[in-house]
Amino acid sequence: MGCVSMKSVRVFAAVILVTSLxxxxxxxxxxxxxxxxxxxxxxxxxxxxxxxLVSDDGWTWRRGTALPRRGLAPDVxxxxxxxxxxxxANSGPTKADVSLLTNKTLDPDSPDYKWEEGGVVASSDxxxxxxxxxxxxxxxxxxxRLWLTYxxxxxxxxxxxxxxxxxxxxxxxxxxxxxxxxxxxxxxxYHDGWYYLLVTHGSCCRGADSGYNIRVGRAKQVIGPFLDxxxxxxxxxxxxxxxxxxxxAIGPGHFGLLDLGDGVQxxxxxxxxDLDRGGASVLDIRPLQWKxxxxxxxxxxxxxxxxxxxxRTGTSLELAVEGFPVGGRPVxxxxxPGGTPGAGAPPAPGGSGSGxxxxxxxxxxxxxxxxxxxxxxxxxxxxxxxxxxxxxxxQAQQKWTITPVLNAGGYPGSPYFKITIAGTDRALAxxxxxxxxxxxxxxxxxxxxxxLDQLGDASWRIMPKSIPNSREQLALSAVGSSFATLAxxxxxxxxQCWLLKIP
Amino acid sequence: xxxxxxxSANRCIQPALRSIAPxxxxxxxxxxxASTQSVPTAAxxxxxxxxxxxxxxxxxxxxxxxxxxxxxxxxxIGLTDNAVQSAVKKEYFPGQFTIIPHDGDKVKNGDTELTWxxxxxxxxxVNLYHFARSYGKKTSDVLFWAxxxxxxxxxxxxxxxAIGSNAASVWWVNGQEVIGIYGDRQTVIDDGVSKRxxxxxxxxxxxxxxxxxxxxxxxxARFLDANDKPIKGITVSLSEVHP
Numbered sequence: 002m003g004c005v006s007m008k009s010v011r012v013f014a015a016v017i018l019v020t021s022l023x024x025x026x027x028x029x030x031x032x033x034x035x036x037x038x039x040x041x042x043x044x045x046x047x048x049x050x051x052x053x054l055v056s057d058d059g060w061t062w063r064r065g066t067a068l069p070r071r072g073l074a075p076d077v078x079x080x081x082x083x084x085x086x087x088x089x090a091n092s093g094p095t096k097a098d099v100s101l102l103t104n105k106t107l108d109p110d111s112p113d114y115k116w117e118e119g120g121v122v123a124s125s126d127x128x129x130x131x132x133x134x135x136x137x138x139x140x141x142x143x144x145x146r147l148w149l150t151y152x153x154x155x156x157x158x159x160x161x162x163x164x165x166x167x168x169x170x171x172x173x174x175x176x177x178x179x180x181x182x183x184x185x186x187x188x189x190x191y192h193d194g195w196y197y198l199l200v201t202h203g204s205c206c207r208g209a210d211s212g213y214n215i216r217v218g219r220a221k222q223v224i225g226p227f228l229d230x231x232x233x234x235x236x237x238x239x240x241x242x243x244x245x246x247x248x249x250a251i252g253p254g255h256f257g258l259l260d261l262g263d264g265v266q267x268x269x270x271x272x273x274x275d276l277d278r279g280g281a282s283v284l285d286i287r288p289l290q291w292k293x294x295x296x297x298x299x300x301x302x303x304x305x306x307x308x309x310x311x312x313r314t315g316t317s318l319e320l321a322v323e324g325f326p327v328g329g330r331p332v333x334x335x336x337x338p339g340g341t342p343g344a345g346a347p348p349a350p351g352g353s354g355s356g357x358x359x360x361x362x363x364x365x366x367x368x369x370x371x372x373x374x375x376x377x378x379x380x381x382x383x384x385x386x387x388x389x390x391x392x393x394x395x396q397a398q399q400k401w402t403i404t405p406v407l408n409a410g411g412y413p414g415s416p417y418f419k420i421t422i423a424g425t426d427r428a429l430a431x432x433x434x435x436x437x438x439x440x441x442x443x444x445x446x447x448x449x450x451x452x453l454d455q456l457g458d459a460s461w462r463i464m465p466k467s468i469p470n471s472r473e474q475l476a477l478s479a480v481g482s483s484f485a486t487l488a489x490x491x492x493x494x495x496x497q498c499w500l501l502k503i504p
Numbered sequence: 505x506x507x508x509x510x511x512s513a514n515r516c517i518q519p520a521l522r523s524i525a526p527x528x529x530x531x532x533x534x535x536x537x538a539s540t541q542s543v544p545t546a547a548x549x550x551x552x553x554x555x556x557x558x559x560x561x562x563x564x565x566x567x568x569x570x571x572x573x574x575x576x577x578x579x580x581i582g583l584t585d586n587a588v589q590s591a592v593k594k595e596y597f598p599g600q601f602t603i604i605p606h607d608g609d610k611v612k613n614g615d616t617e618l619t620w621x622x623x624x625x626x627x628x629x630v631n632l633y634h635f636a637r638s639y640g641k642k643t644s645d646v647l648f649w650a651x652x653x654x655x656x657x658x659x660x661x662x663x664x665x666a667i668g669s670n671a672a673s674v675w676w677v678n679g680q681e682v683i684g685i686y687g688d689r690q691t692v693i694d695d696g697v698s699k700r701x702x703x704x705x706x707x708x709x710x711x712x713x714x715x716x717x718x719x720x721x722x723x724x725a726r727f728l729d730a731n732d733k734p735i736k737g738i739t740v741s742l743s744e745v746h747p
Contacts, residue, residue, distance in 0.1 A: 323585035323686070436699045480732060481666055481697035483685055496732075 024250070024275060026416065027061040029054065029283045032206075033074035033135070033186065036257035037269045037286065037413070038084070040107035044413065046257075046269060046284060047075040047086065054284060060411025062284065066109040069116045070102065074135045074186065074255065077107075080147070085168035087122065087149065089134035095155040096127030099136045101168050122170050123151050123161055123177065130156025131177070135255075137188035140165065141223055147171075148223055150198070153185035157236070158200060160189075160224060180225045181235035184216065186255040190296075195219045197296060198227045198235060199243060201254035208280045211252035211273035216240025217296060230295060244298040249276040250285070259286060259413060264492030265454050265462065267413055268298070286414035288455035301415045302453035302461070305503070306402045306423045308393050311479040312460045312498035318429075318477075318485055320398035320422065320439050321387035325377055327395050328369035331361055372397045374424035388429065388437040390483050398422065400504050401429070409450055410466075417450035417466055419443050423504075431465040435475055435487040453501075460498035462490060550634035553623045556607075560655070560739040561624060567726035567734020568628040569652050569710070571742070573605045576618040577636050577646035583717050585686045588672040591647055592713040601679065604709060605651055607742060620651075622742050629668070629691055629724040632714060636721075644718040652710040652725070655739045660703040662730045666694040669714050669723040676711040677701055691722050703727070707741070 031048035037059075038045055044056040045065060051072065053065035068075065072088035079085075086102040101119030108114060125133035132155040139148045147165040152158035158181035162171045181187065184200035191197070197219045203212030218227035218235040226234055233239030244253045252273025259267040266289040274280040288299030309318040374397040381398070393399055400423040405416040420429040421443060428443035429451070443449055450466035463477040468487065476497040478488035490497050561571040580591040597611035597618070607622035623635065630650070636643045665682055667675055668691040675683040675698070682698035689695070714723050727735045 321585075321684075434700060480664065480728075481694035482692055483695050484697040486697075486699070 024272075024277075024283060024285045025060060025062055025414070026411065027056070028064050029062050029278075029285075030281050031284045032271055032282045033255050034257065034269055034271050034284050035075045035077045035086070036138075036188070037259045038077050038079060038107070040079070040084070041111075043108065045077075045107045047077060047088075048271075049073050049075075051088075058410050059286065059413030060416055068102065070100065072100070076136045076138050076188070076257070078138045078140060078147075080140065080165050080168070083168070085119070085138070085163075086116075087136035087138055089136060089151070091132075091134060093127050095125055095129075095132040097125050097133040099123040099133050099149070099151050103168060119168055122163060122168075123149060123159070125156075131159055132156065133159075135185045135187060137186070138163070139189040139191070139223075142191055144223075146223075148189065150180065150187040150189055152181075152187060154183065157182050158184060158187045158198070178224050179236060180227055181218070181240075183238045184235075184240065186215075188256050188258070189223070190258045192291065192296070193294070195221065195294065196223050196225075196227075198225075199256040199296075200235070200240060201256070202240060203252070203254075205252065205254060205273060207273070209251050209274040209276065213252035213254035213273050214245040215243040215253055215256050215270065217243045219294070241295060243296060244270070244287075250274070251276070253285075258289070261413065261454075263490050264457060266457060267454075288414070289457065290455070290459050291457045299455040299459060301455070302403060302418060302501070304402075304404050304418075306400055307501040308399060308504050309401050309420075309463075310393065310500040310502055311390060311485070311495075312458075312500055313479045313495035314390065314482045316390035316479075316482055317393040317399050318401065318499075319389060319391045319396075320381065320427070321389045322381045322398050324391070324394060324396045324398060325372070325380075327372045328365070371395070374400075374422065378422075378425060378427075384441060386427070386439045388439050388485060390479065390485050395504065397424070400424075403451070403453065403501075406445065406450060409445065412452050412454070415453065418453060419449060420451050420463075431468045431475075431487055433469040433471070435468055435471065435473070437477070437485055437487065456498060458498070460495075460500055462497055463499055464490070547640040548634075548637045550623075550631065550638035552626050552631045552634050553638070554626065556622050556624050556742060559743070560741045562739050563726060563734065564628060566628060567728070567736075569654065569725050569740050570625045570628075570630075571622070571652065571740040572625070572630055573607065573620050573622050573651045573742070574630070574632070574635055575605070575611070575620050575649040576639055577632075577641050577643070577648050578613055578616075578618065579642070579645060580647040580715060581645045583672045583686060583688050583715060585684070588674065588686050588715050589684065591715055592674045596647075600649065601676070601711070604653065628693070629722045632716065632721040632723065633719075643721060644716060646716055646721075648712075648714045648716070648721070650712040650714065650723070653741050653743070654703065654708045654710055654727070655741055656703040656705055656708060657737045659705050660727075660735060660738075662700045663703055663735055664700060664728045664732075665698040665710065665725065666696070666728050667712070667723060667725040668692045668695040669712075670721050671714075671716050673712055673714040673723060675725075676709075678704070678708055688717050691724055693724060694726075694728070697728070700730075703738070 033049040034046040044059045047053045051068035054062045055065035056062040072090045075088040077086040084104045089099045091097045098121045102116045105113040123133045125131040132153040134153045137150045147163040157179035159177040160180050161177045164171045186201035199217045218229045220227045229239040229241040250272040253270045257269040268289045275283045290297040290299045377397045402423045403418045409417045426442045428440050428449050430440050431448040447467040452464045454462045475487035476490040478496045480486050596613045605620040609620040670691045672686045683696040685696040729735045
């Protein structure tokens, strides 16, 4: 793969993007985005060419202030009172440096905004089996030691240790460790006793012809050895597929962890070609899941109609109204004229109960349509209706439609949603008492806007944008078997974990 | 057979009844609904209930209220939301939503005289099947009124009443309706939970109407704190005058 030449293309690639209803909102054109990082409530990411994107909420992005260096594939971390940004440059095929830039803030409007050069922290001489670009930085949460991975196709992915106080090499004379091969865009994360090395395989910079895909291996030590799920060493080319092309997005690469706290993790990446944006290279943010010790790419919430089921109780969110059985209440029928013995009464326990014996088990003989909400809702109160949980029975008051609300802001990866009873405008809302209510109609008020974050187990945390007269951030919570409320999110509890099931 | 909740489905039923449950199901399946009502029989002592012997009783270790005033059952039919709401809102006797009953008090429901009984339960739940049977009353298609006087040592905010009932039930705290659970259901701890409420210092009146369809019937109730843990320090007494 002609990586160097391809990478050089990135610098000159001018991409004009239009807002799409898919992925993120606003200006999201970027290649090789750094780990998304927060500073003073804003989200920042930096890409190849020194470009940057900034967002107030993680959903709508705009072009940010460029870096003083127009290098390759930066990565950034916040330690102490400084941001350490690592950015690479090729001065020849496989001859490259990773340099350090530091700043007290990422906000260009701050009087403290000033990038300072920190020197070269890793390099390749053009002869050795390495290409010192694509840095990825990790602060080991268990040891507080700082590590840098780097490399791109020509040879190895390498690991060096940095000084967490300065961001520079801890021991410049230490020989870098080789930890993987035949990949680039490395980034290491720690999770539950394992170090995960995420790298990108395939080719970049060819639009919809880019074969980029993100792979992962894991090790018990930060220095490796990293193996994939089949036991193949990453230094011999191994790597479990983490995410590949799908839907309308081709060539995912450059993993970056966005840890929002409380066990809510997301990851940033770019797609080489977003078909809905004319094949442009764009930023995306997706939920990060974990299963059997391996990371999986989650999906942001999608518009649709769902049963909202409590992971804890198995009961489902519903309006507190009397439910009516789908197809109407069953009627006990007498035996048909000259009837079959047994018709009109259920078969005895242990009997066959099947076939055409009639009785309450025989059904109507024809398909029963889904419940018509327009019909059953005529029996519902016209004003506010309480919300509770119940045994899911496919009834109209138990089906919720989630719909993105345009121009209402969002959160990392998604816009806010309204949650309405399917087929109606009756909207779920938070009350000033931090309880739930279904309003007759959606008005767009903040307490009617909902944030849906997919959690590591693929369940969902559901939070109102705000609660009237409160600054508390609370989540939809099961309390008891048949009631839901709003409560502080507890990542160790299943109370605030919900399943979105297709009815 | 999964279709009917009858005695075998209730965790509170006595072992002897469990053993006959399968054959009862077969019998019940073949019977019209109306005929499943139990017929009053000779009184059978309530094994799980005793008469209070003290002025106050603290909840058990899990917070369940174990002292109640129970009114002998009133006939009613229907477990759906609307049927139960209609049944519990009907006036059966004067002051049914306000009176604080005492052991032995009598009320008139039409021509029928009903008596309030003070009981302590040995368990987390109050077995209404035992209660009704001990007075030779019917246990199916009935409504039970229950009242507890809960004494709080100080004002307690952001607590929740949490109940379970077999079958449907509606609950009030200090006159405010706070919980309604409906349908033919079994008693599950913390099945129905109120919104956040405040217990005032001193006596608070917890009132419940439990509606049973057929078979066993019981309920349980406790208060939870903001962390969904049973609240401490409350007692239940038989008199609104705090001792």
